[in-house]
Amino acid sequence: MYKVIVVDPISEEGLKSLIDHKDFQVDINTNLNEEELTQIISNYDALIVRSQTQITPNILSSAKNLRVIARAGVGVDNIDVDCATKQGILVINAPDGNTISATEHSMAMILAMARNIPEAHRSLQSGEWDRKTYRGTELYQKTLGVIGAGRIGLGVAKRAQSFGMNILAFDPYLSSDDAKRLEITRATVEEIAEQSDFITVHTPLTPKTKGLINEDFFNLAKPNLQIINVARGGIIDEEALIKALDDGKIAKAALDVYNNEPANNTPLTQHDKIIVTPHLGASTIEAQEKVAVSVANEIIDIFEHNNVLHAVNAPQMSGEVEAELRPFVELSRTTGEIGIQLFDKGPRELKIKYHGEIALDDTSIITRQLVKGVLQQDLGDHVNLINALVLLNEQGVTYQIEKNSKKHGFSNYIELELINKEHSIRIGSTVLNGYGPRIVKINDYPVDFKPEKHMLFIYHTDRPGIVGKMGQILGEHNINIASMHLGRHSIGGEALMILSIDTIASEETISDLYAIDGFKSIHKADINSTFET
Ligand SMILES: NC(=O)c1ccc[n+]([C@@H]2O[C@H](COP(=O)([O-])OP(=O)(O)OC[C@H]3O[C@@H](n4cnc5c(N)ncnc54)[C@H](O)[C@@H]3O)[C@@H](O)[C@H]2O)c1
Numbered sequence: 001m002y003k004v005i006v007v008d009p010i011s012e013e014g015l016k017s018l019i020d021h022k023d024f025q026v027d028i029n030t031n032l033n034e035e036e037l038t039q040i041i042s043n044y045d046a047l048i049v050r051s052q053t054q055i056t057p058n059i060l061s062s063a064k065n066l067r068v069i070a071r072a073g074v075g076v077d078n079i080d081v082d083c084a085t086k087q088g089i090l091v092i093n094a095p096d097g098n099t100i101s102a103t104e105h106s107m108a109m110i111l112a113m114a115r116n117i118p119e120a121h122r123s124l125q126s127g128e129w130d131r132k133t134y135r136g137t138e139l140y141q142k143t144l145g146v147i148g149a150g151r152i153g154l155g156v157a158k159r160a161q162s163f164g165m166n167i168l169a170f171d172p173y174l175s176s177d178d179a180k181r182l183e184i185t186r187a188t189v190e191e192i193a194e195q196s197d198f199i200t201v202h203t204p205l206t207p208k209t210k211g212l213i214n215e216d217f218f219n220l221a222k223p224n225l226q227i228i229n230v231a232r233g234g235i236i237d238e239e240a241l242i243k244a245l246d247d248g249k250i251a252k253a254a255l256d257v258y259n260n261e262p263a264n265n266t267p268l269t270q271h272d273k274i275i276v277t278p279h280l281g282a283s284t285i286e287a288q289e290k291v292a293v294s295v296a297n298e299i300i301d302i303f304e305h306n307n308v309l310h311a312v313n314a315p316q317m318s319g320e321v322e323a324e325l326r327p328f329v330e331l332s333r334t335t336g337e338i339g340i341q342l343f344d345k346g347p348r349e350l351k352i353k354y355h356g357e358i359a360l361d362d363t364s365i366i367t368r369q370l371v372k373g374v375l376q377q378d379l380g381d382h383v384n385l386i387n388a389l390v391l392l393n394e395q396g397v398t399y400q401i402e403k404n405s406k407k408h409g410f411s412n413y414i415e416l417e418l419i420n421k422e423h424s425i426r427i428g429s430t431v432l433n434g435y436g437p438r439i440v441k442i443n444d445y446p447v448d449f450k451p452e453k454h455m456l457f458i459y460h461t462d463r464p465g466i467v468g469k470m471g472q473i474l475g476e477h478n479i480n481i482a483s484m485h486l487g488r489h490s491i492g493g494e495a496l497m498i499l500s501i502d503t504i505a506s507e508e509t510i511s512d513l514y515a516i517d518g519f520k521s522i523h524k525a526d527i528n529s530t531f532e533t
Pocket residue numbers: 074075076095098099102147148149150151152153170171172173202203204205206208209230231232256257279280281282283
């Protein structure tokens with residue numbers, strides 16, 4: 001039974017698939033403080049949050065059994081993702097469940113601000129009938145600057161176009177083809193500041209976007225500018241905003257999000273030129289149900305089928321790429337495991353080469369599998385696909401990736417090289433159509449074997465009788481040989497023998513094998529064959 005804790009208010013209707021599932025126990029407790037959550041978190045396999053609960057390193061350090069943190073929404077800034085990654089905890093979100101709601105809330109804010117709806121409402125309720133003070137501005141033929149043209153930004157742009165607005169957008173990932181197709185003009189942040197009548201912000205909060213709209217920006221702005229933020233507090237510098245409004249540099253603002261939430265104690269919520277809502281962008285019945293359904297189904301899929309759709313801190317495979325890469329996944333981890341066992345000391349560097357069709361795919365999952373295989377021998381089960389690269393870095397091991405779509409004898413070929421000052425070892429692998437995974441190269445030896453659970457790699461001099469002696473010694477130790485492969489450079493020269501054996505070879509067996517004249521070095525490789533993320 002997997003245990004899941006829900007710590008923020010989330011639609012129970014949307015979580016139904018998880019709550020009703022026989023393999024999951026769902027505890028809902030939305031009143032926990034940091035200390036209380038820290039005390040109980042080790043009981044849980046999965047944690048579901050919205051934007052309220054801060055998932056701190058303190059909580060995570062006690063989360064000994066936690067495999068997944070699911071954010072029922074988009075932004076994950078309330079979760080210490082770096083810390084979760086280091087601990088190998090997968091973070092997922094529900095990126096599109098609340099897109100329409102946040103888009104519509106943005107439009108509502110623009111319209112409410114342009115037409116003074118909150119102020120006029122308050123005035124009429126207080127007994128006034130003031131039509132002059134609350135005269136508004138049309139959106140028609142005005143310029144809307146969109147900063148961050150992702151799901152919500154483009155949704156707002158599309159709706160604003162139907163109001164007859166011209167759209168300027170700044171987003172490093174907005175291509176000129178897409179902009180043309182969407183009838184949007186790409187612009188710099190400065191051009192947006194200078195030319196816009198309205199501005200809407202839809203980026204995540206990152207070190208680059210924090211304070212992106214600041215005093216310098218407001219100094220360039222038109223005095224009639226009306227600006228909204230339904231993305232994240234901090235993208236607009238709050239002090240600079242108040243100053244710009246007070247100095248008449250811009251006209252109005254509408255905010256749904258704040259540096260500190262709940263925003264009970266800030267001049268922003270009391271300012272005459274700012275209209276405010278308490279982080280309501282995603283607060284609709286539909287959005288809350290959609291994000292809850294999304295995280296509930298994904299948690300089931302992760303625990304039951306190892307399928308990750310919306311990973312924030314891990315690569316994900318989908319559709320065609322998944323089908324194409326799946327056979328390489330286990331082979332890569334096994335290659336890493338063999339590599340580290342053939343390489344006596346710790347490597348300082350890994351070189352990973354992808355040749356052939358595979359080089360055209362996103363191979364990050366394969367890279368992580370290779371690294372996981374390398375690290376698992378020393379670090380154990382703690383290593384997973386989420387923390388593999390972070391742990392590699394912590395071990396002081398660098399890695400390089402080389403991709404070449406030209407064939408290297410095989411339609412797909414992956415090579416792992418482990419390197420330190422003294423030596424290096426290269427292991428080439430492929431998946432052969434109809435034959436499955438194969439190791440096809442060890443250093444310069446061309447080989448062809450399917451990796452098995454227990455293997456011996458013996459470097460020796462090629463000479464008659466050596467195989468018989470070896471068979472006899474293994475027989476004396478009650479070890480059955482399942483298969484044997486030989487790679488050699490020349491008759492009587494240096495050679496490599498690879499044995500797949502049915503049981504693990506003891507140190508005593510290895511030492512007896514060393515007595516064979518011509519055996520130079522013997523390496524055991526025992527593979528942990530279960531596939532998991
Ligand atoms: N107020 C709410 O309740 C609410 C609801 C949903 C989402 N949000 C927030 O809205 C934001 C956008 O959500 P989304 O679903 O559209 O995300 P998205 O990932 O689809 O879009 C974000 C866009 O920002 C762009 N971007 C990133 N850094 C940038 C930079 N430095 N300059 C310009 N563009 C940059 C990205 O390229 C991307 O296109 C997120 O911060 C999210 O947390 C708020």
